[in-house]
Amino acid sequence: MESTQLRLARRPVAEPDETTFETTTATLPALEDGQVLLAVRYLSLDPYMRGRLSTAKSYAAPVEIGQVMVGGTVGEVVESRYDGLQPGDLVLSYSGWQSADVVDGAAVRRLDPDAGPPSTALGVLGMPGFTAYAGLLEIGRPQPGETVAVAAATGPVGSAVGQIARIKGARAIGIAGGPAKVRALTEDFGFDVALDHRAPDFAEQLARATPDGVDVYFENVGGHVFEAMLPQLNKHARIPVCGLVAGYNASSAPAGPDRLPGFMAAVLTRSLVVRGFIQDEFTHSHGRDFVRDMGEWVRSGQVRYREDVVDGLENAPAAFAGMLRGTNFGKLVVRVS
Template sequence: MTSSAASAPTTHHSVLLASRPHGEPTPENFTIERTPVPEPGPDEVLLRTIYLSLDPYMRGRMSDAESYDEPVPVGGVMVGGTVSEVVASNSDLVTVGDFVIAFTGWQEYAVAPANAVRRLDPSRAPLSTALGVLGMPGFTAYAGLLEIGRPQPSETVVVAAAAGPVGSAVGQIARIKGARAVGIAGGPEKVRYVKEELGFDVALDHRSPDFVDELAAATPDGIDVYFENVGGAVFDAVLPRVNEFGRIPLCGLIAQYNATALPEGPDRSPVLLRRILTRSLTVRGFIQREFVKAHYRQFQEDMAGWIADGRVRYREDVVDGLDKAPEAFLGMLRGTNFGKLVVQVGPDPTRP
């Protein structure tokens, strides 16, 4: 085994799921424990976490309801993507001092199979971008929009949560492909950012009392692609404006993640199904990993190039300290973050 000159401590902190939430999560659903730093076995590496990604899908993993992945067990470490430094290695695939992206969760140190991590080049882009615009959120936008939405020049693409890491990339890629981009965000500051800094054609505030009318004015020729990651009232406003043969890539429903019961009122599923039928709509749910094998390498090349030439911009919301992760996560579910939410767990040697 090889190890770094500055050896790992004997103990470290982890954030565990203390209980399953009912409705909106609370701080009591988390607990922070100090445990021994694990030792890597054959063909494994010991990682020191530098950045932890916080993402909406984690709310679903706190629940034991049926989903596309296994729930976090009560008492288990919260899941999450990480950027880490290799501090010990029992493999020829990865060496001490390498920076890697992994899926080791809310903890300061972790052991992972060497063949399950991917090395990062810190000279290409800041390490944190591997969790955002050059990582899972950016790829979600890229694959969902281009493989399912397939925007054509002059078509109208609408995306909710447009100031977030997925929505912001969706609109900018749509513009690169020659489509109109209409972004929906929450609050004047985020709306201004979407329009003025990201360059969307139109930015709307879903909190406006006139939102439905403003959406109609912004989409006079209807909507050809609606990239869905929110659901709720925004979807209700958008659906009547989706054109014949419209496409709806569906990657998230954050407005519904804390729901404990079905909405009150009549069953509206017949209205939805009739709209899908009569407008010949394509509604396609997806998880980004299904596109990784075929498209991830091209995504990396395209997105890095677009960032370099200024056609894609991004924003990060960095929180300092693993102990702040629960509070930051709860705020994200309420929409308080601005940009890709990342926790800096430990020092980043590539930054001053």
């Protein structure tokens, strides 16, 4: 079987463009015992992928030039030489940006067809949903009556953070870009307050919306949103740092004065807890509870989700670049086949 593959052609400077990836066709090897042949149905596009294009030191090795771009996928078993899987089964794999793959059967997870649409295994019931669940509950630890704020709040992580916060009895403030996304925060996801970070008076709006301060700020963005948030953080506020997407395409240091001393002074004088995390460090402690809780919340409607589906593997590069600019609306997935 042949696989259409998108491989890293060159490392981008600033924003990825049409020269970043190249399309190739590869003939897959015959199956060995313990392996399965997958037809990739859905590909997840996520902000962390921008870091994998760089050789800068990080928590994971970079994608090498000429290597298939990494990414979570939902695949359908076409052929199996693994006892636990049979043709027609849907599985969660890490096949990356390609149309087919040969993998070890033990390295994939069979999906429950009754849990939800297959694509949700890449979103609310998958890594993004778990990121929100574990990061908020382990680091943020929202208490009833507290205020939880989150940026990129219509994305798969941010939308889940706000809804989980409300389930736990906290007040949820969502920050997004543009009127349509802001409306969705209250109308679709049930946030208490929705703010547009593109508004010229965003900082003033945030201050008015948080007269009692912010107890948990789930950081997905950085940049000017964090600058506006810092003065609102209460004593003992918790800041789970999940992402800093505002700076992922930066090719130089930000302009202006050094703000680090002021930030460190706030950490000291207000006893702030700032904790970066990668979701897989909580798999052992929170994985089983996440499957139980999020599955029930989605089934009951307590947690809603939104997907932004792009058709065709060839459109993945443009969709990926747009996601880094914030053009997607909801969990971004590519329907490969």
